[in-house]
Structure formats: structure tokens, C-alpha cells
Amino acid sequence: MNERIQELISAYLHRGSTPEQERELFEACSRNPETAELLRQHLVLSLKLRGLREEVQVPADLQNNVLRRINTLEAEGLRSEEMHAASEAATEPRRRFGFAHLLGTGLATAACAITIMLWSAGPDTGPDASLQQVAQVQDTVYIVEKDTVMQLREVERPVYIVRNAPVAPAPESPASNDAADLARAADDRVAATEPGTALATRTQPDAAVPPSPAAVETEMPLIAEMQPREATTREAKTENYIDQYNSMLVSVETVQLSAKDRIH
Amino acid sequence: MTERERRKRFDEIYASYDRRVLAYCIYVTSDRDLANDVFQEVFVKAYQALHTLRDNDKEANWLFRIARNECLNALKSRQRSDKRNISLDYAPEPAAQSESLETRDAHEQLRKAIDQLPQDYREALVLAEFEGFSLKEIAEITGASLSNVKVRIHRAKQKLHTILEPILNDYE
Numbered sequence: 001m002n003e004r005i006q007e008l009i010s011a012y013l014h015r016g017s018t019p020e021q022e023r024e025l026f027e028a029c030s031r032n033p034e035t036a037e038l039l040r041q042h043l044v045l046s047l048k049l050r051g052l053r054e055e056v057q058v059p060a061d062l063q064n065n066v067l068r069r070i071n072t073l074e075a076e077g078l079r080s081e082e083m084h085a086a087s088e089a090a091t092e093p094r095r096r097f098g099f100a101h102l103l104g105t106g107l108a109t110a111a112c113a114i115t116i117m118l119w120s121a122g123p124d125t126g127p128d129a130s131l132q133q134v135a136q137v138q139d140t141v142y143i144v145e146k147d148t149v150m151q152l153r154e155v156e157r158p159v160y161i162v163r164n165a166p167v168a169p170a171p172e173s174p175a176s177n178d179a180a181d182l183a184r185a186a187d188d189r190v191a192a193t194e195p196g197t198a199l200a201t202r203t204q205p206d207a208a209v210p211p212s213p214a215a216v217e218t219e220m221p222l223i224a225e226m227q228p229r230e231a232t233t234r235e236a237k238t239e240n241y242i243d244q245y246n247s248m249l250v251s252v253e254t255v256q257l258s259a260k261d262r263i264h
Numbered sequence: 265m266t267e268r269e270r271r272k273r274f275d276e277i278y279a280s281y282d283r284r285v286l287a288y289c290i291y292v293t294s295d296r297d298l299a300n301d302v303f304q305e306v307f308v309k310a311y312q313a314l315h316t317l318r319d320n321d322k323e324a325n326w327l328f329r330i331a332r333n334e335c336l337n338a339l340k341s342r343q344r345s346d347k348r349n350i351s352l353d354y355a356p357e358p359a360a361q362s363e364s365l366e367t368r369d370a371h372e373q374l375r376k377a378i379d380q381l382p383q384d385y386r387e388a389l390v391l392a393e394f395e396g397f398s399l400k401e402i403a404e405i406t407g408a409s410l411s412n413v414k415v416r417i418h419r420a421k422q423k424l425h426t427i428l429e430p431i432l433n434d435y436e
Contacts, residue, residue: 006418007411014392014417016399016410045421048428049393052374056287062300063282066307070274073311077267 005035009042265315274311277323282307284395285331291390292335294379295342302338306331328395329405332387339383377427384408385420392417 008025011017017025029036265273285306289299309330317326378386387406391397399417403410 003415007414010392010414010417011399014399016414041425042418042421045425045428046393049374049389049424052370053394054287054290054371054375056283056290058282058286058303059300062286062303066278066304069304069308070271070311073308074267074271077270081267 005038009039012039013042013046270311270314273314273317274307277310277314277327278307281324281327285327288328288331288390288395289335291375291378291394292332292383292387293338294375294386298338298342302331302334305334305338309334324395324397325401325404328391328397332405335387336383373428377424380427381420381423385416385423388413388416389420389424 005025005028008017008021008028011021012025025035025039029039286299286303289302289306290296293299293302306327310327313330317323378389381389384406388402388408391402391405392399397405399410399413402408402413402417406413408416
């Protein structure tokens with residue numbers, strides 16, 4: 001009996017043959033009765049072997065031994081898992097900030113350096129910074145009464161403020177008093193070499209009188225420069241100054257400014 | 265796979281294959297005591313290597329491959345220690361006690377006949393006839409070629425037929 005027939009019989013009996021192999025086996029059986037007899041014997045033997053297969057029962061002590069060993073392994077595995085989880089929990093904060101210790105130093109240093117540079121180069125720290133800042137708010141006026149800032153007001157139009165001066169009870173009209181005040185304020189402005197630093201207090205806004213044209217021309221150059229080009233005549237300038245002063249007086253009832261209060 | 269999942273999976277496998285693995289070990293080693301030792305090692309190894317079981321459809325192949333390796337290792341160890349004991353006169357199990365004398369005698373003769381087979385023939389025959397593995401599965405478990413498995417089974421049957429002819433004739 002050649003090995004080919006043996007393979008065909010085994011394959012046929014153990015679910016390993018293809019239709020071609022089965023056909024080949026049956027053809028061999030039809031040609032050779034010994035092959036057919038061999039196939040029959042193996043078929044019967046397989047059936048008998050399966051019938052005689054012993055039903056094995058696992059003894060209780062054997063099963064207990066196996067499960068005891070498995071329980072030991074399981075307990076070790078659980079302990080290992082717990083230790084692993086504990087170690088992970090312990091390393092988690094470090095992992096969470098794992099890059100902080102690497103980048104934090106550099107980033108913090110860079111941030112501090114940038115902050116210092118910006119602060120040192122900022123507009124608030126330089127020697128001319130206050131002046132630059134003041135220059136940007138030229139139209140801001142502090143209204144002070146007895147060294148107390150009463151109001152902070154921004155005006156769009158130039159404001160000319162005169163110092164409160166004792167006014168002699170002359171038969172002059174209040175307007176003439178104001179004119180004298182304006183003249184004195186012009187004197188102060190010249191003395192202070194800065195425009196608009198005069199102290200001023202005004203309680204009678206309706207009594208505004210334009211200053212003398214000479215004083216206006218010589219003592220208030222900034223205001224003069226800011227007038228429209230049309231108002232070139234002396235009378236027109238005077239009228240313009242009166243309008244400005246009255247408009248200021250409408251909004252400012254009591255003004256007392258000093259040089260330190262002035263911000264431009 | 266957590267330890268709980270591993271244990272759950274193991275319990276499922278153990279419940280499905282404990283008897284089959286023990287029978288295989290008995291037939292292959294021809295020694296009940298040795299088979300018991302191998303049986304323990306098989307399931308301990310299976311528990312430890314459960315993460316290597318990728319295809320659940322082939323868990324039988326996977327488990328019997330472990331069993332085969334453990335049987336061969338045990339047989340080699342026994343040969344080295346020259347303590348071979350082919351005694352098959354172990355105490356019958358409760359299920360066997362209910363068997364008739366004729367059946368018990370037939371089983372005894374079958375075990376003795378199988379024990380006379382060469383180890384590779386015995387192994388292929390047990391896997392094919394008792395455990396129901398296909399030829400391809402047997403080739404995977406044993407590492408032999410498909411053709412070789414077919415020849416081994418065929419020759420094992422021829423020998424068994426000769427040995428068990430009186431019993432087989434009673435069935436025919």
C-alpha cells in the first residue's frame with residue numbers, strides 16, 4: 001500500500017480531503033479490492049476508537065491544585081497591577097508637568113526679561129515720558145479750589161485762566177476788573193515763561209471783559225496763534241478772546257490752578 | 265488585559281477543556297501521575313500565556329499546543345531520569361466505575377494498544393480520533409506537515425487494528 005493511498009484514506013476519514021482526492025480514493029477502491037477493504041477497516045476502527053474513548057474526570061485534588069496555583073498567580077498579578085497603578089499615580093504629577101521643569105525656567109526667564117525690557121522702555125518710565133504724556137492731553141484742565149481738585153475737565157477750545165487777584169473796589173465795572181485780572185495773568189504767564197500756568201479764580205463769569213489788546217498780543221501768544229486767520233484785526237481778536245473767556249467761564253465757575261496743577 | 269479579565273478568560277477555557285486536556289495527557293504520556301503533573305503545568309502555562317491567545321476561534325489549537333509541548337517535555341525528563349513508568353493501573357474515576365466490566369476491559373486494552381504506538385503516531389491518533397481535530401489543525405499543533413500527519417494517523421491505525429483485532433471483530 002503506497003503512502004498516497006494512506007494519505008487519501010486519512011484525509012477522507014478526518015475531514016481533510018478535497019472532492020478530487022475523494023474521487024481519486026474511490027477510483028482506487030474500485031480498481032483494487034484491497035484498498036477498499038483497507039478503507040473499510042479504518043472506517044470501522046475510527047468508529048470503535050471514538051466509542052471506546054474514555055471519559056476522563058478531573059480528580060478534585062488535581063483541580064484544587066491547579067486552581068490554587070492559578071489563584072496564587074492571580075494574586076501576584078493583582079498586586080503587580082496595584083503597584084503599577086500606585087507608581088503611575090505617584091509619577092502622574094511629574095508627568096503632568098513634565099515639560100514645565102524643562103521649559104518653565106526658560107519661559108519664565110524670557111517672560112521676565114521681556115517684561116523688564118518693556119517696562120524699562122515704556123512711556124511711563126523715561127525722563128521725558130511725563131511730558132510726552134502731558135503733551136497728548138493738552139486740553140485737560142484741573143480745576144482746583146484750595147489745593148483740592150474739584151473737577152477734571154477736558155476742553156476743546158483754548159482756555160485762558162486768570163489769577164484771582166484782589167480787586168480794588170473801584171468804580172469800575174466787573175468787566176473792567178476782569179480785564180485787569182487778565183492783564184495780571186498775562187504778567188504771570190510771562191514771568192513763568194510757560195503759557196497757561198497762572199492761578200485763576202473766577203466767580204463772576206458774566207462779567208468777563210477782554211484784556212487789553214497789547215497784553216493779549218504779547219502775553220498770550222499761544223492763544224493768539226490758535227485763532228482763526230480771519231481774526232487778524234485787533235478788534236476781532238479782542239472779541240474772540242472775550243468769547244473764549246466767557247465760554248470758559250460758563251463751564252468753570254471756580255478755578256484755582258498752580259504750576260504743579262498744570263499738565264501742559 | 266487586566267488580571268480580572270485574564271482570570272475570567274482562563275476559567276472559561278478551563279471549564280471547556282479540562283477533561284480533554286487531561287485525557288490527551290494520559291494518552292500521550294501513558295502515565296496517570298505524570299499526566300496529572302503535566303495537566304497542572306499546562307493550565308499554569310496557559311494562564312501565564314493567555315495574552316498570546318489572539319484568535320479565540322483557535323483556542324483549542326493554542327491550548328493543545330501547550331499540552332503537547334508539556335507532554336513532550338515531561339516525557340523527555342522522565343527518559344532522562346530513567347524513571348519511566350508506563351503503569352496504567354491508576355484508580356478508576358467515578359465515571360469509569362459505572363462502566364460495565366466489558367467496557368472497562370475494552371478501555372484497558374485500548375490504552376495498552378495506544379501505549380504501544382510510537383509517540384508521534386500516538387499523538388496524531390489521539391488528536392484525530394479522540395479530540396476531533398482536523399488534519400490541518402493537527403499539523404499546526406504538532407508542527408508536522410499535513411502529509412506527514414496523514415501518514416502517521418494511517419500507520420497508527422494499522423498498528424491498532426492489528427493489536428485490537430479481537431475487540432474490533434466483536435464490534436463488526
